[in-house]
Amino acid sequence: MKSLNMNLMMSKELSIKKQSKFVKEQYIDDSRHRVHPIFNEVMWPTSSVANKILRKMLGSNNIVADLPNYTETICELEETSSTSSDQAPLISSKKYITDDQDKHKIFVGSWNVGGIAPPDDLNMEDWLCTHTDLADIYVLGFQEVVPLNAGNIVLGSENSKICTKWNSLIREALNNSISKHVPEDDKVGEFQKVHPLKNNRSINSLDKSSNIFPQYFDYVISKQMVGIFVTVWIRNDLLPYIQHPSVSCVGCGVMGYLGNKGSVSVRFCLRETSFCFVCSHLASGGKEGDEKNRNANATEILLRTRFSRGPLRNLPRKILNHDQVIWLGDLNYRIYLPDTTTRSLVQKKEWDILLENDQLKAELMEGHVFQGWHEGMIEFAPTYKYYQNSKVYYGCDQKRKGKKKRAPAWCDRIIWFGKGLKQKEYSRGESRLSDHRPVRAIFIAETEVLSNSRRLGSSFPGRFDCLRSHFEECFNEKLSCNDRTLSQE
Template identity: 40%
Template sequence: MSSFTGARSKANANSEMTKANEINLCPVNTSTITSTSPDTSAKNEKKKKSILPKIFGSKRNGRGSDEETLKTSSAEEGDGVTLDLENKIETRRKAFLEAAPIMRKSFSERESSPGIEGLNLSNFERPMITMETELQSFRIFVATWNVGGKSPSYDLNLQDFLLVEGSADIYVLGFQEIVPLSAGNVLVIEDNEPAAKWLALISQALNKPRNEYSDSSDSGTGSKTQSSSKESKSPASLNFFQKPSLKVISKNFRAEGSSLLKACNCPVESPSRERRRMRKFSDPMSKLDPELRGDDTVEELLSIAEIPSSASQSRYSLISTKQMVGIFLTIWTKKELVPHIGHLRADSVGRGIMGCLGNKGCISISMSLHQTSFCFVCSHLASGEKEGDELKRNSDVAEILKGTQFPRICKNPCRRAPEKIVDHDRIIWLGDLNYRVALSYEETRVLLEDNDWDTLLAKDQLNMERDAGRVFNGFKEGRVVFAPTYKYSHNSDSYAGETVKSKKKRRTPAWCDRILWRGNGIEQLSYIRGESRFSDHRPVCAVFSVDVEVRSRNNRFRKGYSYTSPRPEYEDFIPQRHSFYDY
């Protein structure tokens, strides 16, 4: 009986050993197993789990890839259960990656970031978005005016000068000699009060409600309207023009969030970034500068500039303004274009006294509108009508092209914002270029009386130097169909020299004030001069139609998906927290 019981126990032990070999993933020594116990089951469970680190090992832990680990495990074990487990894991892994196309990188390739406990956005591949561009036309009004060192009065009407009824998209206004070119202004302190006055008058002309436009009492930019005559008697207007500040006024004419204009706005694949950028722009006058919080000062500012009180009335915002002694350049755009402007930078080159001071030289402003780069150059070149003086002006242009260097601002490694003038897509050069007519005063007067402008223009130094390839290579100019713009007697339509006998005060009439351009996609619609008697120069204006590349976004969906609305970006669902979410 006892022998039968012992044989039966041994048979049960062998049966249990066989079952354990079928279940365990590791080989078992039969000599060590005599019976089944809880301790033995626990050891078997540990052996089962010992294979998991091998299966899910990573390079970070010094182990091989998933495939290598599985192959090694299969070779060592040679067990069908392990191969089946490998196939299941690989199948689920592929199904997971196919179901989530955004998460492309495998777990074994991902590196953890010790500084961020959460999502690492750099490990996500953005949805496939195709970037397409289309050309849109915009109108740019450009004007240059040498105001002869005179400060404007509060009743100077610029509405006719700016052709506001034409409603351009961008206004580029360049002035020369807004202050007298005295030693104090050149060497000591720059006087910016006249520039502040010009800004106020420009804002008045551009942002005045259309129903308040009235016909001028006489033609020309210096005419007065009845409404402006009444406003000129306002004490607030008078007080304002006694204490303007260029810094304060220009800050309050800009759009809120205008600091973003100086940032890189290269295309990004995430529309959520663009929406966050657009929300930071608002009405230019919605937030006045703290320096203008006083009731009297605010009333004076609003009175003289006639700044609209509501966003719907304000049509134009100040984009950029810069002064160098007497040279002054300012750019205004329609309010709706402000969010699409970026890469805003400015530079100046002095070519005056000792070849470096700012009584002569240029101001250049670089910017991008949508996907097209623009450069606007306002210059005042060397004066003189003696033979050989044109070479000085040629040298000024060469030094301006060489010396102008815009700071590097673009963060997109695939795209680089232009840093030199000639690198831009569209270039407009305006100013008092000071090129004269290579004829004597007497010969010029005879041709002017006969209205023989073709003969005069054939002797125009700028045309001659350009045709010879010595200056402004690649630049174009529209046909000149107006009389010479320099030099006029004070408050007169007569050229200087007609009413005086002294040859020292006599100047040969010339087309000193010019507007040129360079680049494709630019069409000049008009090229005229104004008839203001404000200074000894007549202003010159041009209207351009420019082609701008505007980016359009088309979403491409994967097969098997059917959406009736645009696919949301994953960034839209991430809460805006931490500094790395701000771009």
């Protein structure tokens, strides 16, 4: 009997040790989560408790969530899931056999507009380069679309008016430019004309008899989190090949969770290739050591961003699981030089010397952040900080006085990760709307295409109709982030 009791006690002790090991593996002790090793309880720090309280007080749509809502296309909702998440491969693992590739031109732009509402006559052509060949996809990210005051930060409510204004300007710039690029010989008949877009014209305008699309751009995702706003525009003939659009918001500002700093990430699949675009606004500050706060923000965004698995549970959930990833925004990295030296070198246009002391490039080389990411060659002047409505850098005009001393820096950046992306241009615009200049990058993206016998539409005859219904019903509405936490996953 004593031997049996001893065996039971040893068995129980071993079981507890196994449970403890399992808990430690499941809940890694980090700055956000503390786990009791035996009782499997998460001990939340003060910032997380405050975040939970604020969520309850203000509602799920007002405080940024780590997890997105599981908004899927109508097609996805009609499918049934019979595969477990542990066994199903990601799209990036190339579940399907592909024997074709297609190339698409992607325009990516970022602009910190300093909380200034755009005027009705704002010229977008300079930034969007609509006077040259148009891209197939436009991904535009903004920071500070609303002033970062206490009310906007704490309430975090979306400003539909300001976002609608930006979208209207973008729509007008893109679609008004199409007619300029259509040769006169092609302007035959009413069908080839570009009409004003009202109520988000959809794929219904497809001429089924000729199977030709009237050319125009429409947005598929548009999302705001406090000052961060991202909007994605795609040429209409590509819309049937866009699947699984999703959004994920991460706030890492005040208390480590509010949305004055953080990211809005969007995901979609074009044919058989998954894309992820991360629009972020990282920690500010020009003091020594502030770059570590920016590194920490970037790490938090990579850790906490989560997308829907989809009904078949085979979609990439994390940023780096996608085939092609582009990160844009006000990353806020400065220059490791005294302010006076920086201003002097900027006046002489000594870009090479300045870039040798650029914080982001230094952090990349030392492996402190964004390991494996790429950035194109910078051959343009620093994008920050200017006097508003001026071409003069802040602090360089002795006649103007300002409380804050800000040396010029390349705060606004675009970097990328993954195979199949080739950058063709990296430059800046010259709009003087805010104290930042907008930046842009143009990529050629290789996308994998199913073989003719399995191409989208031939294998699923009703899929175009399904997607058309989805774009009509869903993309006019804003995608919102559900009130979910990592502990609910």
